[in-house]
Amino acid sequence: MPATSTASRSRVGHAYKHLKFLSPRARKLLSISFAAGLCFFALLSLSIYVKDPDSIRTRKNEDRSSQRRSLAVSSTGAKRIGRQKGMSVSSGNKPFRLILASHNRLFWYYPGNDSIHVLHEGEGVHYGVFPGEVDNNAQMKTVWNVIRPHNWHPKTSQEFLVQFDAETGREVNRVRIESRFTHDAVRRGDRVYVANTEGGEVQELHFPDMKLVRGMRLFTLKQHVNTLAPLDDGAVWAVLHNLGKSDAVKIDPNADPRPRVVAEVKEVGLKAHGLVFWRGQFVMLDSENGALVAVDPATGAVRHLWQAPQTEDPPKFLKGLCVVDEVAYFGLNVWGPRSDRDSLENNAELAAVDLNTGALLWRRTVQTRGLLNIVAAPGLGEASTYRAMASTGGVAEAGFAPSTTTSDSSTGNAAAITATPHGDGEAAGRTRYLGQETSSSSKQQHQGLKAAGTNQDMGKVARSGKDGGKAKDALALGINDTEVIAATQQLIDMGYRPKTSGRWASGRPRLDLKIKNSRQSWDAGISLPLMQVNIDKLKELVLGMPDEMWSPERQRRENAAVDGRKDNMNKFKPGVEALYMVFSDQSTEHVYRFPYYDYFKSAIEPLLEQIVGKEDVNKVVRLQFARMKPGTEIKPHQDMGGYAKFAHRIHLPVVTNPNVSFQVCPEVERQASLGRRVAATSTKDCLPIPMAEGMVFELNNRVMHLVLNRSNLKRVQMVVDVAEEPRVPRRLKPGTVCNYDHAVMVCPQENVLPDYP
Ligand SMILES: *[C@@H]1O[C@H](CO)[C@@H](O)[C@H](O)[C@H]1NC(C)=O
Ligand SMILES: *[C@@H]1O[C@H](CO)[C@@H](O)[C@H](O)[C@H]1NC(C)=O
Ligand SMILES: *[C@@H]1O[C@H](CO)[C@@H](O)[C@H](O)[C@H]1NC(C)=O
Numbered sequence: 001m002p003a004t005s006t007a008s009r010s011r012v013g014h015a016y017k018h019l020k021f022l023s024p025r026a027r028k029l030l031s032i033s034f035a036a037g038l039c040f041f042a043l044l045s046l047s048i049y050v051k052d053p054d055s056i057r058t059r060k061n062e063d064r065s066s067q068r069r070s071l072a073v074s075s076t077g078a079k080r081i082g083r084q085k086g087m088s089v090s091s092g093n094k095p096f097r098l099i100l101a102s103h104n105r106l107f108w109y110y111p112g113n114d115s116i117h118v119l120h121e122g123e124g125v126h127y128g129v130f131p132g133e134v135d136n137n138a139q140m141k142t143v144w145n146v147i148r149p150h151n152w153h154p155k156t157s158q159e160f161l162v163q164f165d166a167e168t169g170r171e172v173n174r175v176r177i178e179s180r181f182t183h184d185a186v187r188r189g190d191r192v193y194v195a196n197t198e199g200g201e202v203q204e205l206h207f208p209d210m211k212l213v214r215g216m217r218l219f220t221l222k223q224h225v226n227t228l229a230p231l232d233d234g235a236v237w238a239v240l241h242n243l244g245k246s247d248a249v250k251i252d253p254n255a256d257p258r259p260r261v262v263a264e265v266k267e268v269g270l271k272a273h274g275l276v277f278w279r280g281q282f283v284m285l286d287s288e289n290g291a292l293v294a295v296d297p298a299t300g301a302v303r304h305l306w307q308a309p310q311t312e313d314p315p316k317f318l319k320g321l322c323v324v325d326e327v328a329y330f331g332l333n334v335w336g337p338r339s340d341r342d343s344l345e346n347n348a349e350l351a352a353v354d355l356n357t358g359a360l361l362w363r364r365t366v367q368t369r370g371l372l373n374i375v376a377a378p379g380l381g382e383a384s385t386y387r388a389m390a391s392t393g394g395v396a397e398a399g400f401a402p403s404t405t406t407s408d409s410s411t412g413n414a415a416a417i418t419a420t421p422h423g424d425g426e427a428a429g430r431t432r433y434l435g436q437e438t439s440s441s442s443k444q445q446h447q448g449l450k451a452a453g454t455n456q457d458m459g460k461v462a463r464s465g466k467d468g469g470k471a472k473d474a475l476a477l478g479i480n481d482t483e484v485i486a487a488t489q490q491l492i493d494m495g496y497r498p499k500t501s502g503r504w505a506s507g508r509p510r511l512d513l514k515i516k517n518s519r520q521s522w523d524a525g526i527s528l529p530l531m532q533v534n535i536d537k538l539k540e541l542v543l544g545m546p547d548e549m550w551s552p553e554r555q556r557r558e559n560a561a562v563d564g565r566k567d568n569m570n571k572f573k574p575g576v577e578a579l580y581m582v583f584s585d586q587s588t589e590h591v592y593r594f595p596y597y598d599y600f601k602s603a604i605e606p607l608l609e610q611i612v613g614k615e616d617v618n619k620v621v622r623l624q625f626a627r628m629k630p631g632t633e634i635k636p637h638q639d640m641g642g643y644a645k646f647a648h649r650i651h652l653p654v655v656t657n658p659n660v661s662f663q664v665c666p667e668v669e670r671q672a673s674l675g676r677r678v679a680a681t682s683t684k685d686c687l688p689i690p691m692a693e694g695m696v697f698e699l700n701n702r703v704m705h706l707v708l709n710r711s712n713l714k715r716v717q718m719v720v721d722v723a724e725e726p727r728v729p730r731r732l733k734p735g736t737v738c739n740y741d742h743a744v745m746v747c748p749q750e751n752v753l754p755d756y757p
């Protein structure tokens with residue numbers, strides 16, 4: 001290949017030219033290598049990172065053939081390896097597990113291997129779950145659980161809080177509670193709150209002796225209080241099922257002269273259950289509609305996060321909810337008569353939905369032997385049924401204040417409060433601070449909706465109530481493409497759940513740049529599958545274009561070129577040909593569209609609009625095709641430039657096949673970050689990420705990655721870097737040659753055109 005010799009010459013030249021921009025360590029390494037007359041890669045085989053002037057980091061092992069061998073092994077064994085890794089990474093020493101309480105049993109469920117461990121069964125109906133004793137290592141030793149008689153054939157009318165050994169299920173203690181038809185029991189510190197549903201009461205008990213501190217009789221049996229969530233200091237939120245349109249209300253137990261409801265959010269769903277505080281919102285179950293929703297407590301706006309397909313027969317009824325690592329785990333029950341609910345034949349499903357993407361991660365039938373009532377993770381902390389938890393233990397705050405805005409505004413006005421009658425049901429999703437004159441006006445609600453729509457959490461907002469289109473909205477929000485869901489699940493199984501932050505104008509999620517730029521960049525995930533697009537037109541254009549368009553010489557004449565840039569393409573990707581359409585310098589501030597952009601514009605822009613949205617197309621800072629010849633590879637490297645730091649790298653495979661393996665190697669870096677020298681064989685920990693023609697994904701390009709061909713076809717990938725802020729791209733005339741000077745692009749002014757009118 002004629003380009004190689006030129007490129008390697010210029011590579012050496014520019015390495016020298018840019019020596020002053022290297023770290024002292026890298027500079028020393030470089031001079032050693034030149035002095036010794038060694039090639040660049042031999043040096044890197046010392047397993048030391050070198051910062052490249054164009055900011056690619058690479059690691060090369062001396063024994064490349066053994067590396068390839070081990071890589072080949074991993075591509076078959078990766079799933080298994082990944083599973084183990086996933087378990088240890090996300091949950092420390094202990095495997096991640098949930099406690100499920102059903103109409104017949106209390107049991108541990110292990111998502112990692114889909115197995116259960118029963119703690120207690122055969123006595124009655126199980127409800128609320130919270131931790132009891134905890135040992136010095138913060139490991140839960142006992143667990144408390146509500147047991148009440150079977151609905152249909154009760155042997156007793158007594159209801160209990162029972163303490164079990166969390167591992168063996170041995171009964172440690174049993175306290176009778178003066179509560180009937182109990183639907184929840186939760187703990188906060190030395191207080192336990194019990195939903196006495198029949199009595200319309202919330203009881204406050206003292207933990208651990210379970211002595212009654214006070215009863216708060218604020219409701220009727222018909223209001224049917226179920227889930228309790230002691231979120232704000234001293235206050236307790238309660239879900240009122242209402243046997244229909246449900247509300248969430250906030251109880252202030254310390255109000256003067258007696259406990260009362262100080263705020264309410266109307267119409268959160270039909271026969272709703274569950275209330276988990278997550279990112280300033282309530283994640284709840286609109287049970288009868290089969291929907292997982294997020295409720296903004298400030299405005300009452302209800303957004304659909306996920307919806308059970310409404311065509312499902314029999315329809316599903318949602319019950320039991322907890323949130324761990326931004327994933328909601330909840331029960332899907334088959335709706336049936338009361339007599340069926342504790343039937344041993346009646347197994348429920350457990351579902352896992354990614355709250356950031358709305359993607360269903362999995363649904364599995366679990367051996368509940370009756371209606372699934374509670375999903376909890378008491379091993380992670382006492383708040384596991386009412387606050388988002390981290391699998392490493394404790395509440396996952398993610399930078400959000402623990403108390404809702406409602407609490408502040410309502411307590412601030414507490415003196416003036418007299419309870420107003422409950423709403424008329426005319427407006428969907430209303431929040432009312434009782435005693436304040438302001439119920440949410442339509443203006444306020446509009447603002448709330450707008451805020452929810454632009455806070456990049458879920459894109460569109462669906463209102464509950466009369467809005468018949470809400471199910472459709474919900475589906476449009478989430479990623480419902482089966483292949484994308486499967487790819488996401490594959491990554492999660494490997495232990496690399498994508499962490500997202502914000503969304504494109506299209507509503508598609510994007511990786512969390514903060515985490516991606518951290519020292520443990522792999523924590524952001526290694527790939528984020530986005531969507532499946534139709535690439536017919538693009539593929540036709542790419543396969544049909546003159547082959548010489550790939551040649552650097554022709555591109556220099558017809559397209560544009562950048563000189564003086566250390567050519568990473570040739571260093572790490574010797575067999576890869578590039579065709580640039582948009583290019584920017586390190587800062588990503590100066591963005592240029594090359595003439596070839598116009599050649600592909602008609603095929604590319606509609607795809608970009610689908611992927612990031614029309615409004616965000618002006619955030620593209622780099623755009624290229626990369627063609628990989630048969631029998632070539634892209635060596636392990638990390639992208640370290642500004643384009644990786646400030647932008648998201650989106651890949652669209654245009655021509656590929658299953659023999660092409662795109663691999664990411666987070667484990668290699670993890671080991672390196674622990675100061676361990678990584679042996680040549682350790683690249684066996686590279687994981688092939690899911691890839692298919694037309695399946696768009698965001699790559700975490702800060703994590704070491706490589707591509708192996710193993711195919712006899714040319715592979716073409718469209719690679720786009722998209723910043724989070726808009727840029728003003730300028731056009732270059734054909735034949736423009738820019739210079740890369742101190743990582744800044746300098747283009748002849750007379751060749752620079754304004755952007756398209
Ligand atoms: C599932 O995993 C857990 C935790 O590692 C383990 O205790 C349990 O025995 C496993 N069950 C099966 C059936 O493999
Ligand atoms: C995915 O969502 C789209 C848009 O709402 C819908 O048309 C399509 O049928 C859905 N596909 C699946 C498999 O649910
Ligand atoms: C993929 O690899 C298999 C086995 O080596 C080979 O038979 C097949 O031709 C390859 N396919 C492509 C498209 O390269």
Ligand SMILES: CC(=O)N[C@H]1CO[C@H](CO)[C@@H](O)[C@@H]1O
Nearest residue numbers: 630631632633709710711712
């Ligand atoms: C089938 C094929 O083309 N395999 C090649 C992939 O790339 C490696 C590394 O360059 C070659 O050794 C293989 O022959």
